[in-house]
Amino acid sequence: MTDVEKADAPATAALIDLAVDSWKFARLFTRVISKLDAGEQARYANQMRFFQKRIDSAAEAAGARIVTIEGQPFEPGMAASPLNLEDFGDGDALLVDQMLEPIVMGNDGVLRTGTMMLRKL
Template identity: 60%
Template sequence: MPSEDNSSTEQIERSLIEITVESWKFSRIFARVVNKLDAGEAGRYVNQLRYFQKKIEQNLDAAGLKLVNVEGHMFDPGMAASPLNIGDFGPDDALLVDQMVEPIIMGPDGLKKQGTVMLRKVQA
């Protein structure tokens, strides 16, 4: 029965990764909405968002997983993220990760889920 236990563990990990990605996306949308509120009202919601994100990170950590956001980093073709708009650029363009569409999820043994990014050209 070890294969059943392994299969169950893998399913739990996949489920945790999926709910993490969806939570990450929701957090980004929620943050954009909160930024439209006045400063006094926004503070309470920002704190709730931080708490939610902290709980996600704690649960990932307990499972040996880590969420990786590469926004603002120079793009490297070896990065664990697929660029959606790579065709918009030339081979010699210096590119920056402008936006994470989906985060990268790493585990103790390496990549668990590849991320998705949007790129932009570095302004000289």
């Protein structure tokens, strides 16, 4: 690792933390604005999308991207830890119901694993 890469590592880690927190905030914000009237919803949703695109662009410039796997069939070995796996039997067909924390992928693989909740298909 070069000196530049070593110096950039804390900044990249901070940017990834910011991107993950932004992803969580966007999900909460979306639930909150759903309670507003349609005109206000659209305005605030557009502002949130703009902000999220800026965060995603900055993360991509640092070699990271946020990934969610909601709605996909669960497979052992996914880059996210299920919190409720013990609630199901061995033969149950499972689906990723909700991501609580996203997966962060880098150019060379997983930078940070996510956290998810499962449900039966």
